[in-house]
C-alpha cells in the first residue's frame with residue numbers, strides 16, 4: 067500500500083498527515099525502459115521496495131505494473147504523495163524476444179475495439195520507451211483541474227463495493243453474479259448517471275460475451291466516487307480469450323466470468339439464456355438481441371483496425387487472427403437468438419440469483435473519529451431498537 071494507490075486512498079504511517087502534493091522527478095525513456103525490463107525479468111517482484119520513501123505505490127491486479135505522471139510529453143516519477151496519471155503494464159517485450167507474453171497486445175486490441183464500438187472503456191496505448199514497448203493506460207481515477215493540479219478520484223472495485231474477498235471475484239467461486247453487479251450499479255450510481263451507467267454496463271456484458279472476455283470478474287469493474295456523485299468507471303482489463311487460447315478451447319471448453327441466463331459455458335449460452343440475460347440487464351429482449359447482432363457485424367472491422375494500430379512486430383499470428391476468429395464466434399452466439407421465440411410467453415421473465423447478501427441489518431458501522439487527540443477506530447455496533 068502507499069500514498070498513491072487506486073482511487074483516492076493514501077496509506078501513511080500513524081503520525082503522518084497525507085499530503086496531496088509531492089515532488090516529481092523526470093524520467094527518461096531509458097529509465098522507464100529499465101523499469102519495464104525489470105518487471106519482465108522478474109514478474110513476481112514488481113513492487114519496487116528498494117526505495118525507502120520515494121516510491122510508495124500500490125495497485126491491485128496480478129500483472130506487474132507501475133504508475134507514472136505525465137506532463138505534456140514528459141514522464142515523471144511521482145514521489146509518494148504526488149498523484150500519478152498513467153499506469154504502465156509491461157509484460158510485453160516480444161520485439162526484444164525476451165518473452166512470448168503478448169497479453170498486452172491482446173488487451174490493447176480488445177480495449178481499442180471496445181471503444182470503437184461505443185463501449186465506455188479506458189484509454190490505452192502501446193508506447194515505445196527507448197525501444198521497449200509497454201502498454202499504458204490513462205488513469206480514470208485522476209482528474210486535472212483547471213489550475214492544472216491533478217486530483218484523485220476515489221475508485222472501488224466491485225469486490226470492495228460488495229464487501230467480497232478478492233478470492234471470490236469469480237461467480238463460480240461464490241462471487242458476484244450478473245444480478246449482483248447490476249444491482250450494485252442500480253443502487254450506487256447517482257440518479258443523474260444511473261440510466262446511462264446501467265446501459266453502459268449492459269453493453270459491456272454484451273461485448274464481453276461476444277469477444278469471450280473470460281476474465282470479466284468483479285475486480286475488473288469499478289465505481290468512481292467524486293464528492294457526492296458516484297458512477298460506473300470506464301471498462302478496463304478487457305481481454306479476448308481469442309488472442310490467447312486456441313479457437314476450439316474458447317468455443318467448446320471456455321466459460322464467461324458470470325452466467326448469462328442460466329449458463330456460463332459459451333457453447334451452452336442459448337437464445338433463451340440470452341433472453342434471460344437481457345432481463346437481468348434491464349434491457350428489452352429485442353433491443354439486446356439487436357445490439358448483439360450489431361456488435362457481431364461490426365466486431366471484425368473494429369478488431370482489425372485495432373490490430374493495425376499495434377506497433378510493428380507486436381502482432382503475433384494469433385493476434386492477427388483475432389478479427390476473423392472473434393467475428394465467427396460472435397456471429398454464432400448472436401445467431402442463436404435469431405429465429406427463436408423469445409417472447410415472455412415462451413421464456414418466462416428471469417429474475418436470476420443474488421449471491422451476495424445484504425449488509426447485516428442488525429449491525430451498523432460507526433466510523434472512526436478523533437477523541438481527545440486519540441484516533442478511535444471505527445467499529446460495528448448492534449443496532450439499538452427503539
Ligand SMILES: Nc1ncnc2c1ncn2[C@@H]1O[C@H](COP(=O)(O)OP(=O)(O)OP(=O)(O)O)[C@@H](O)[C@H]1O
Nearest residue numbers: 072125126127128129188203204205206207302303
Ligand atoms: N485506466 C485506469 N485508471 C485507473 N485505474 C485503473 C485503470 N486500469 C486499471 N486500474 C486499476 O488497477 C487495477 C488493476 O488493473 P488491471 O485489472 O488492468 O490489472 P491486471 O493485473 O490485469 O488485473 P488481473 O489481476 O485482473 O489480471 C484495477 O482493478 C483498477 O483498480
Ligand SMILES: [Mg+2]
Nearest residue numbers: 127285286303
Ligand atoms: Mg484486473
